[in-house]
Amino acid sequence: MARMPSAERRRQLTEAAIRAMARDGVARTTTRSIAAEAGVSLSVFHYCFDSKQELVESVITTITDHYVGIVKEALKPRASLEETVRAGFQAYWDHVRAHPDEHMLTYELTQYALRQPGFEHLARRQYELYGELYTDIIEQLSKTMGFQLAIPVPALARYLAAMTDGLTLNYLVLGDEDAWTDILDTVTAHIAGLVSA
Amino acid sequence: MARMPSAERRRQLTEAAIRAMARDGVARTTTRSIAAEAGVSLSVFHYCFDSKQELVESVITTITDHYVGIVKEALKPRASLEETVRAGFQAYWDHVRAHPDEHMLTYELTQYALRQPGFEHLARRQYELYGELYTDIIEQLSKTMGFQLAIPVPALARYLAAMTDGLTLNYLVLGDEDAWTDILDTVTAHIAGLVSA
DNA sequence: AAGGGTCCGGGACAGTTGACCTGATGAGCG
DNA sequence: CGCTCATCAGGTCAACTGTCCCGGACCCTT
Numbered sequence: 001m002a003r004m005p006s007a008e009r010r011r012q013l014t015e016a017a018i019r020a021m022a023r024d025g026v027a028r029t030t031t032r033s034i035a036a037e038a039g040v041s042l043s044v045f046h047y048c049f050d051s052k053q054e055l056v057e058s059v060i061t062t063i064t065d066h067y068v069g070i071v072k073e074a075l076k077p078r079a080s081l082e083e084t085v086r087a088g089f090q091a092y093w094d095h096v097r098a099h100p101d102e103h104m105l106t107y108e109l110t111q112y113a114l115r116q117p118g119f120e121h122l123a124r125r126q127y128e129l130y131g132e133l134y135t136d137i138i139e140q141l142s143k144t145m146g147f148q149l150a151i152p153v154p155a156l157a158r159y160l161a162a163m164t165d166g167l168t169l170n171y172l173v174l175g176d177e178d179a180w181t182d183i184l185d186t187v188t189a190h191i192a193g194l195v196s197a
Numbered sequence: 198m199a200r201m202p203s204a205e206r207r208r209q210l211t212e213a214a215i216r217a218m219a220r221d222g223v224a225r226t227t228t229r230s231i232a233a234e235a236g237v238s239l240s241v242f243h244y245c246f247d248s249k250q251e252l253v254e255s256v257i258t259t260i261t262d263h264y265v266g267i268v269k270e271a272l273k274p275r276a277s278l279e280e281t282v283r284a285g286f287q288a289y290w291d292h293v294r295a296h297p298d299e300h301m302l303t304y305e306l307t308q309y310a311l312r313q314p315g316f317e318h319l320a321r322r323q324y325e326l327y328g329e330l331y332t333d334i335i336e337q338l339s340k341t342m343g344f345q346l347a348i349p350v351p352a353l354a355r356y357l358a359a360m361t362d363g364l365t366l367n368y369l370v371l372g373d374e375d376a377w378t379d380i381l382d383t384v385t386a387h388i389a390g391l392v393s394a
Numbered sequence: 395a396a397g398g399g400t401c402c403g404g405g406a407c408a409g410t411t412g413a414c415c416t417g418a419t420g421a422g423c424g
Numbered sequence: 425c426g427c428t429c430a431t432c433a434g435g436t437c438a439a440c441t442g443t444c445c446c447g448g449a450c451c452c453t454t
Contacts, residue, residue: 003401003450025312027224030441041403043444048401052442104311110370111305115222127370155379158367162380166363170355173307173324182352183359190387200421200430228412238432240415245430249412401450410441419432424425 010048013038014058021059022101026108031055057122060109064126067106068133070095075137077144082192084141089184096168097177104172130161147195156194163187207245210235211255218256219298223305228252254319257306261323264303265330267292272334274341279389281338286381293365294374301369327358344392353391360384 004012016038021029031052035045049055074091078084096103106126113123134157142149149156167187171180201209213235218226228249232239246252271288275281293300303323310320331354339346346353364384368377 006401009401025308027309027312031443032441042442043403043405044401046443104308107304108308110366111222111301111308112224114301114370115224123370127367131371151379151383155376155383158376159364159380159383162363162367163360164363165366166359166361167356169307169362169366170324170359173311173320174328179352179355182348183356186348186352186356186391193390194383203430206430227410238434240432240434241430243413395454397452397454399450399452401448403446403448405445407444408442411439413437415436416434417432419430421428421430423428 006048009040009044010058013040013045013048013055014062017055017059018063018102018105021108022105026105026112053116053119056109056112056116057119060113060119060122060126063102063106063109064129067103068129071133072137075141077141081141081145081147081195082188084145085191086184086188088137089188092164093180093184096171100172103168107169107172127161130165131158134158134160150194160191203245206237206241207255210237210242210245210252211259214252214256215260215299215302218305219302223302223309250313250316253306253309253313254316257310257316257319257323260299260303260306261326264300265326268330269334272338274338278338278342278344278392279385281342282388283381283385285334286385289361290377290381293368297369300365304366304369324358327362328355331355331357347391357388 013034017029017034020033020037024033031045032042034055035042038044045055049058071092074095075084075088078087110123110126113119113126131154135153138149138153138157138160141147167180167183171177210231214226214231217230217234221230228242229239231252232242235241242252246255268289271292272281272285275284307320307323310316310323328351332350335346335350335354335357338344364377364380368374
């Protein structure tokens with residue numbers, strides 16, 4: 001094995017853990033399978049992390065930040081508001097279809113965190129970041145395109161975050177891509193309707 | 198312990214498993230803890246179920262049917278459509294607030310089923326039933342109150358199911374009951390707007 | 395070149411879990 | 425009164441998991 005500083009090894013183990021968890025599920029992912037996925041011995045794992053929980057904490061914060069980056073990336077201002085919203089949803093949706101396991105993992109980790117004593121704050125952080133993410137998007141678009149909202153920004157942000165979350169989970173369970181054109185259209189129209197240009 | 202036929206004992210063990218899983222989480226629930234919760238010896242468990250998986254299957258179908266019953270119960274026709282929708286959501290929401298663990302369990306079981314080889318169909322069945330549930334509700338209300346829909350019934354049903362699911366999960370993670378008045382109002386208004394009286 | 399901190403490997407350990415078995419006891423039904 | 429079904433206590437077993445220890449290899453500094 002190539003030697004590398006602990007910090008980098010930690011990052012490598014975190015990435016390996018995400019791959020292993022996305023593939024096998026959180027419950028089936030052991031310290032041994034993570035070490036194997038990273039191509040290092042089990043001892044290295046405990047050299048870099050004091051415990052498995054410490055790694056899971058790293059995994060949760062990493063994948064949450066990653067998720068936020070995905071959504072932020074998806075939304076770029078376009079000609080009309082409706083077009084912007086539609087394209088943003090489409091870009092997000094394309095990512096979900098391309099990496100379903102990774103998105104499924106976010107749900108698993110949420111529940112793992114909620115059940116693990118002392119980890120509840122990580123689950124809350126995850127969903128608070130989702131809310132803040134949509135708050136930022138709304139305010140950014142509001143400045144760029146200029147519109148008034150029918151409801152308070154935090155309420156809209158939370159609604160959008162929750163709805164996107166529910167739609168994603170529903171898709172991950174049921175699949176059936178064709179069914180989503182109508183639904184995304186409905187959502188887009190709704191959002192566009194909530195603002196008055 | 199009182200003697201009872203195997204079938205009834207199975208039901209009792211299933212209920213005990215739901216309580217134990219809702220309290221401790223699916224991952225921490227062992228055959229021993231379920232037997233203890235039901236107040237029987239571990240032998241009885243294996244007398245009634247060939248394996249733990251057989252019990253989990255029973256748990257998933259039971260809790261899914263239970264959930265469907267809850268939502269069906271929540272929706273009773275009222276004076277106006279908007280009032281009906283609002284009251285239905287409120288009744289459902291009251292149940293979520295009263296039994297958060299039970300609802301959380303439905304999410305855990307979905308993921309358990311998706312990860313357990315041979316159990317994927319149970320997760321799909323769960324979400325298909327959600328879709329059918331809302332389809333029934335829409336058609337029932339459509340007959341009772343008489344209205345036309347702006348989008349296909351299956352699409353609306355799936356959208357409602359997914360949105361409710363997402364809102365519930367968001368609430369279970371973040372809590373903060375006060376924030377939901379605005380959101381439920383928005384949802385209600387949206388649904389009412391999707392139909393033309 | 396020598397030393398020491400950093401990193402890595404193999405192996406061992408203790409605890410838990412699901413599954414299974416045995417043998418015995420009781421309750422209720424035909 | 426049978427005999428079957430249901431229950432129980434107790435223990436065994438193999439597999440797996442997180443954690444830890446010890447020895448050795450590597451690399452940078454002095």
